[in-house]
Amino acid sequence: MDKRKITASCLLKIHGRAVRVQLSPAAIYGGPEGAYRVRVNRIWRNGYDGNPLFVDRAALSALLADALCGVPLLDAPSPDLPCDARICVNIRRGEDVYETAEGWTYSMPIRADDGQWYVLVSAQGRRFFANCADVRLLPPAAQPGRVRRSRGR
Structure with a gap:
């Protein structure tokens, strides 16, 4: 279990479903000072490259605004399309x-x-x-x- 510090959290209701968003200081994960690492429903968000996602206040507000407009907060799994099919x-x-x-x-x-x-x-x-x-x-x-x-x- 990850015992790192959660400094803030909020509960969103999107399409009738509760979504918990938690923030942790990015610095304890090797990220920049003043930024945050985001956890959604107990799953850490990563960037598209697979590395931890660090957001500043502007990116965090855009992320939450997108979520309220229907953009998924959790990464979609890779589609099941094999090579040479x-x-x-x-x-x-x-x-x-x-x-x-x-x-x-x-x-x-x-x-x-x-x-x-x-x-x-x-x-x-x-x-x-x-x-x-x-x-x-x-x-x-x-x-x-x-x-x-x-x-x-």
Whole structure:
């Protein structure tokens, strides 16, 4: 159990659910003086690079304001999209116009600076990063053997 000092906390109610936000001085975690480390529902928040997230007062207020506007405070887990898997991807062709194409994944999902998960895909003769929300795996029968075996199917 972490016995580090919690200097402040607040309880938010977001979409009918209670969310407890706690602050601890960043200096005891190797962060800058005057900044804080944030814990949400007993889970320490980390940056997109996986290192501890340290916020100053301005970043803390932006974080709380975003939370009250519906931006998730807890990091979303990595999507379950294996490398070298057969997929179907939605490709934007204009405002609110999507085209669906089959292709392959060429990487594991990565989180970009915008907080969204992306995966490198190959579809329609080109490679590009697609938002994981626009990608779905094809059925197990369409997957190569190594992907079926790794997924326990």
